[in-house]
Amino acid sequence: MSAPAGYFGQYGGRFVAETLVPGLEALERAWAEAKGDPAFAAELDALLFSYAGRPTPLTAAPRLSDEVGATVLFKREDLCHTGAHKITNALGQALLARRMGKTRIIAETGAGQHGVATATASALFGIACEIYMGALDTVRQAPNVERMRMLGAKVHPVESGSRTLKDAMNEALRDWVTNVRTTHYLVGSAAGPHPYPSLVADLVSVIGREARAQFLGLLGRLPDAVVACVGGGSNAIGVFRGFLGDPGVALFGVEAAGEGIGSGRHSATLTAGRVGVLHGAKSYVLADGDGQILEAHSIAAGLDYPGVGPEHAALKDSGRTTVLSATDEEAIEGFRLLARTEGILCALETAHAVGKLREVVGRLGAGRLVIVNLSGRGDKDMGTLSRIIP
Amino acid sequence: MTRIGRALAERRANGERALVIYLTAGDPSLETSRTLVLAAVRAGADIIELGVPFSDPSADGPVLQAASQRALEGGTTIARVFGLVRELRAETDVAILLFGYYNPIFVHGEDAFAREAAGAGADGLLVVDLPPEEAGPLRAACDSSGLDLVPLLAPTSTDARIDRAVSIASGFVYFVSITGVTGAALADLGGIEAAVAHLRARAGGLPIAVGFGIATPEDAARIARIADAVVVGSAAVRTAASGPEALAAYVASLAQACRNPGWRRGG
Ligand SMILES: Cc1ncc(COP(=O)(O)O)c(C=O)c1O
Numbered sequence: 169m170s171a172p173a174g175y176f177g178q179y180g181g182r183f184v185a186e187t188l189v190p191g192l193e194a195l196e197r198a199w200a201e202a203k204g205d206p207a208f209a210a211e212l213d214a215l216l217f218s219y220a221g222r223p224t225p226l227t228a229a230p231r232l233s234d235e236v237g238a239t240v241l242f243k244r245e246d247l248c249h250t251g252a253h254k255i256t257n258a259l260g261q262a263l264l265a266r267r268m269g270k271t272r273i274i275a276e277t278g279a280g281q282h283g284v285a286t287a288t289a290s291a292l293f294g295i296a297c298e299i300y301m302g303a304l305d306t307v308r309q310a311p312n313v314e315r316m317r318m319l320g321a322k323v324h325p326v327e328s329g330s331r332t333l334k335d336a337m338n339e340a341l342r343d344w345v346t347n348v349r350t351t352h353y354l355v356g357s358a359a360g361p362h363p364y365p366s367l368v369a370d371l372v373s374v375i376g377r378e379a380r381a382q383f384l385g386l387l388g389r390l391p392d393a394v395v396a397c398v399g400g401g402s403n404a405i406g407v408f409r410g411f412l413g414d415p416g417v418a419l420f421g422v423e424a425a426g427e428g429i430g431s432g433r434h435s436a437t438l439t440a441g442r443v444g445v446l447h448g449a450k451s452y453v454l455a456d457g458d459g460q461i462l463e464a465h466s467i468a469a470g471l472d473y474p475g476v477g478p479e480h481a482a483l484k485d486s487g488r489t490t491v492l493s494a495t496d497e498e499a500i501e502g503f504r505l506l507a508r509t510e511g512i513l514c515a516l517e518t519a520h521a522v523g524k525l526r527e528v529v530g531r532l533g534a535g536r537l538v539i540v541n542l543s544g545r546g547d548k549d550m551g552t553l554s555r556i557i558p
Numbered sequence: 559m560t561r562i563g564r565a566l567a568e569r570r571a572n573g574e575r576a577l578v579i580y581l582t583a584g585d586p587s588l589e590t591s592r593t594l595v596l597a598a599v600r601a602g603a604d605i606i607e608l609g610v611p612f613s614d615p616s617a618d619g620p621v622l623q624a625a626s627q628r629a630l631e632g633g634t635t636i637a638r639v640f641g642l643v644r645e646l647r648a649e650t651d652v653a654i655l656l657f658g659y660y661n662p663i664f665v666h667g668e669d670a671f672a673r674e675a676a677g678a679g680a681d682g683l684l685v686v687d688l689p690p691e692e693a694g695p696l697r698a699a700c701d702s703s704g705l706d707l708v709p710l711l712a713p714t715s716t717d718a719r720i721d722r723a724v725s726i727a728s729g730f731v732y733f734v735s736i737t738g739v740t741g742a743a744l745a746d747l748g749g750i751e752a753a754v755a756h757l758r759a760r761a762g763g764l765p766i767a768v769g770f771g772i773a774t775p776e777d778a779a780r781i782a783r784i785a786d787a788v789v790v791g792s793a794a795v796r797t798a799a800s801g802p803e804a805l806a807a808y809v810a811s812l813a814q815a816c817r818n819p820g821w822r823r824g825g
Pocket residue numbers: 252253278279280281282356357358397398399400401402403404469470471515517518543544545
């Protein structure tokens with residue numbers, strides 16, 4: 169048997185019900201065609217520029233830099249339309265769905281940012297949209313539920329399992345298996361069965377291309393390190409892909425350590441998981457010795473997931489990336505630090521990357537140049553944070 | 559040939575169809591499962607599809623999701639599922655096909671899983687989220703342990719995919735009658751009939767089972783006209799909640815539909 173497509177080293181693949189495989193094959197072909205079509209690229213680029221607000225700025229952070237002892241610049245994905253990097257992926261996939269003649273779009277969402285981005289892109293193209301969201305997340309990210317509804321999407325709260333992102337993805341897969349002929353499943357991270365990890369990474373890799381060119385333009389050299397939070401891994405792979413070919417640039421992924429790795433209540437899949445198969449791909453997963461998936465935990469709904477994209481698994485194993493993890497508490501400290509020193513309220517997901525900056529600087533040595541991917545803004549988290557921060 | 563192949567061949571030789579009954583192991587306890595399986599066998603089930611519960615059954619509808627959850631809450635582990643198979647084997651010669659998701663098998667180790675399953679007395683495996691492209695290692699493990707590996711085919715499967723699935727299949731091929739999750743309503747028979755006829759032409763003589771959405775004896779009779787085996791899952795699990803007698807009566811009515819040559823009149 170020939171080597172299956174869609175692998176990053178030993179990770180990736182296509183572990184789904186047979187019903188979905190032809191749909192995934194069709195998506196793979198459609199993306200290969202679209203990628204090579206200059207008209208598609210031109211339409212996407214125009215949308216990213218005039219609608220989403222790309223390129224996003226690379227912002228110097230002098231006061232924060234002083235506090236952590238490095239020169240830190242933020243890649244401002246929070247300034248994208250809808251407030252996070254997720255719109256870049258959603259616009260690309262929605263264009264592709266339209267090209268494939270799909271009449272309906274579904275998506276899973278954790279923090280609600282991907283749900284909002286998908287609802288936005290669907291409204292823009294006039295395609296019907298339904299979003300699956302864990303019932304717990306509909307409460308802790310309530311503002312985003314309202315945004316999705318106002319955009320005309322139907323939001324389905326998912327009551328099964330841990331009532332978070334993992335369960336939303338299960339439910340979206342069940343919908344897709346039923347409606348695969350008419351529906352595009354707009355997966356929200358660089359995870360899931362092939363071709364999604366590649367498709368999403370291709371779309372969001374514009375983040376890294378921009379960041380690299382901007383950094384070179386500003387400072388005339390490359391950074392020493394790039395830091396991003398890792399849930400499923402889309403914002404991280406997006407920025408990392410710009411620097412994978414630059415061996416002098418260290419890449420740090422920051423997972424959610426929740427209440428601490430030792431507590432068992434965390435989402436640090438790459439740090440503390442095992443190799444397994446979840447939601448269509450072989451990668452690291454949080455699972456017990458019988459292969460049952462464990463419930464993840466994080467204060468950040470977008471990181472609260474027991475899986476991770478397969479490319480991150482391969483990058484970690486190869487040593488190209490270094491994986492760290494930030495606890496809920498460290499993330500809150502990161503949020504406060506960024507608010508106080510730079511006047512930016514970031515998403516709780518992003519706050520994990522900020523919260524680990526001191527450790528990154530500790531590893532690199534002082535005075536280095538660091539890019540942090542500021543994946544999203546924090547409006548959605550004000551409810552959670554106002555209860556915690558006096 | 560395993561018990562699965564023999565059961566299908568015997569029914570076929572008599573001009574009958576085989577009845578496959580799905581029950582989730584450990585729902586709600588292993589002891590209850592044992593009683594239910596034996597009741598189904600006495601009432602005429604030819605093959606028992608024993609579900610290995612999984613925390614995230616993304617191809618299952620609400621009935622089988624809840625069954626998996628009850629089984630896991632009741633403490634069902636892989637070792638205990640094998641224990642159940644061993645106990646059943648002491649009492650019945652019915653064909654047993656383990657039905658589940660890939661992660662528990664992968665984490666357990668494919669070779670160890672196949673070896674232990676065969677050692678306990680199971681006859682084959684069916685893994686919902688393992689398409690033929692990814693099935694190489696498990697196929698090899700099943701071969702060395704003498705287990706059948708049954709692939710699923712769907713209404714969306716292309717000819718190339720049908721051929722690939724048939725090339726790795728043993729025992730039978732399982733045609734999923736609907737694009738949907740387990741427990742959804744049965745689709746129109748015309749479409750299923752055409753799909754099964756198409757599949758049969760490419761299946762190289764392998765028996766074809768049809769499942770998903772079959773709930774009533776009437777459904778079973780309709781499917782029996784075209785398939786070698788009729789699979790009933792969610793409806794069996796739902797009935798099993800009322801106890802072994804209710805399950806036995808229900809299975810007997812399905813078995814009647816599979817044995818009664820009435821399907822020949824129509825076809
Ligand atoms: C702002 C923000 N950052 C990060 C993430 C995590 O996802 P990923 O790892 O795919 O970037 C999310 C997910 O919802 C998010 O909203």
